[in-house]
Amino acid sequence: MQENEKKQVVVTVTGRDVPGIMSGLTEILSRDGVKLLDMEQAVTHGWLSLSMVIRFEGSDISDTLVLKDLLFKAKELGVNLDFKVVEGEAQVRSTAHQFAITLMSEDLQARHVAAISAVLARRAVNIDSIRKLNEGGLACLELITYTSSDIDVGALKDELLKVASVFSQLDIAVQRENLYRRAKRLVVMDMDSTLIQIEVIDELAKLAGVGEQVREITERAMSGHMDFDESLKQRVRLLHGFPESEMKALAERLPLMPGAEVLVKTLKRLGYKIALISGGFSYFGEKLKDKLGLHYVYTNNLEIEEGRVTGNIKGSIVNAQRKADLLEMIAQQEGVSLESVIAIGDGANDILMLKKAGLGIAFNAKRKTREAASAAINQKTLASILYLLGITDKDIEEVAR
Numbered sequence: 001m002q003e004n005e006k007k008q009v010v011v012t013v014t015g016r017d018v019p020g021i022m023s024g025l026t027e028i029l030s031r032d033g034v035k036l037l038d039m040e041q042a043v044t045h046g047w048l049s050l051s052m053v054i055r056f057e058g059s060d061i062s063d064t065l066v067l068k069d070l071l072f073k074a075k076e077l078g079v080n081l082d083f084k085v086v087e088g089e090a091q092v093r094s095t096a097h098q099f100a101i102t103l104m105s106e107d108l109q110a111r112h113v114a115a116i117s118a119v120l121a122r123r124a125v126n127i128d129s130i131r132k133l134n135e136g137g138l139a140c141l142e143l144i145t146y147t148s149s150d151i152d153v154g155a156l157k158d159e160l161l162k163v164a165s166v167f168s169q170l171d172i173a174v175q176r177e178n179l180y181r182r183a184k185r186l187v188v189m190d191m192d193s194t195l196i197q198i199e200v201i202d203e204l205a206k207l208a209g210v211g212e213q214v215r216e217i218t219e220r221a222m223s224g225h226m227d228f229d230e231s232l233k234q235r236v237r238l239l240h241g242f243p244e245s246e247m248k249a250l251a252e253r254l255p256l257m258p259g260a261e262v263l264v265k266t267l268k269r270l271g272y273k274i275a276l277i278s279g280g281f282s283y284f285g286e287k288l289k290d291k292l293g294l295h296y297v298y299t300n301n302l303e304i305e306e307g308r309v310t311g312n313i314k315g316s317i318v319n320a321q322r323k324a325d326l327l328e329m330i331a332q333q334e335g336v337s338l339e340s341v342i343a344i345g346d347g348a349n350d351i352l353m354l355k356k357a358g359l360g361i362a363f364n365a366k367r368k369t370r371e372a373a374s375a376a377i378n379q380k381t382l383a384s385i386l387y388l389l390g391i392t393d394k395d396i397e398e399v400a401r
């Protein structure tokens with residue numbers, strides 16, 4: 001056979017998965033003159049989908065006989081086998097054009113996938129593989145996609161997010177698929193409304209009888225309509241005279257965000273360092289550090305004298321800039337590149353920190369924060385962040401053992 005006569009054949013096998021399919025078929029392909037170039041397999045609900053690329057390159061091999069034997073073997077195994085002779089060499093893809101697209105919803109439907117894949121088709125983005133990351137009903141899919149040329153990732157992302165916004169509770173994250181996506185090493189989290197369900201300062205204010213005044217200021221600060229430092233000072237001033245004993249009691253009953261423990265525990269077992277950087281107060285940050293075994297905590301310090309809050313803040317204020325600076329400092333200390341940092345937050349004062357991290361996640365966040373982040377998640381549980389790293393429910397279970 002001449003070089004230019006070498007045949008490349010794509011073989012696809014589908015059917016109910018039973019033991020022996022792979023060995024039966026590859027035994028036939030083991031003959032001299034047949035070269036296996038590529039293979040991929042997936043089993044969904046017990047149904048197999050296997051594809052292989054082979055090339056006939058020996059002079060003493062009859063390609064017709066091999067293909068006939070494959071068909072015969074498939075019949076014997078009770079599966080369908082199809083083949084197609086293709087022109088040219090197997091494609092080699094650059095990871096520069098690969099993207100991981102994660103779809104999340106409590107009840108993921110075909111119409112979600114249809115809407116997303118229509119965008120991909122329009123932009124000539126191919127889907128290479130699809131994986132379900134959750135257990136039980138369909139709630140999270142990871143699509144690994146590729147394009148044959150450079151595309152405007154920002155525009156693709158914007159369009160996908162626009163499509164997603166039509167559906168309630170559908171989240172889509174687009175990330176470059178490369179080594180860095182999975183090789184994250186440090187997670188930096190906000191505290192109030194991120195790691196815990198409440199805004200501590202609002203709770204303190206309620207207990208102090210200045211709830212309404214403080215809540216209004218918090219709202220303005222968190223939506224980015226008021227300077228954070230000034231708003232914090234104003235609010236803390238209103239807490240003047242609040243007893244430390246009541247702070248202690250509140251610290252004991254901080255409601256964690258659903259999934260907080262799973263997220264922290266899983267990432268810690270996988271070797272991540274976890275930092276809490278909060279514009280909230282040390283009293284509560286330290287409590288969470290102990291409870292969850294966090295590695296770093298940076299917060300604001302309420303001045304307390306004779307068992308009561310004075311209304312002043314001790315030391316420099318942890319604001320948006322300080323949060324971003326601290327993220328960078330911890331990354332340096334841990335010898336981790338910014339690309340390998342995940343930041344999670346919900347407020348306007350998290351924006352700089354989210355932008356600095358390789359993966360900045362807006363969690364149930366305000367609009368401004370969502371727009372600044374590389375991914376926005378509006379799910380009930382913090383554990384859904386693990387899906388963005390390609391971590392499956394099975395992985396989580398295994399790590400918990």
Ligand SMILES: [Mg+2]
Nearest residue numbers: 190192193347
């Ligand atoms: Mg917050």
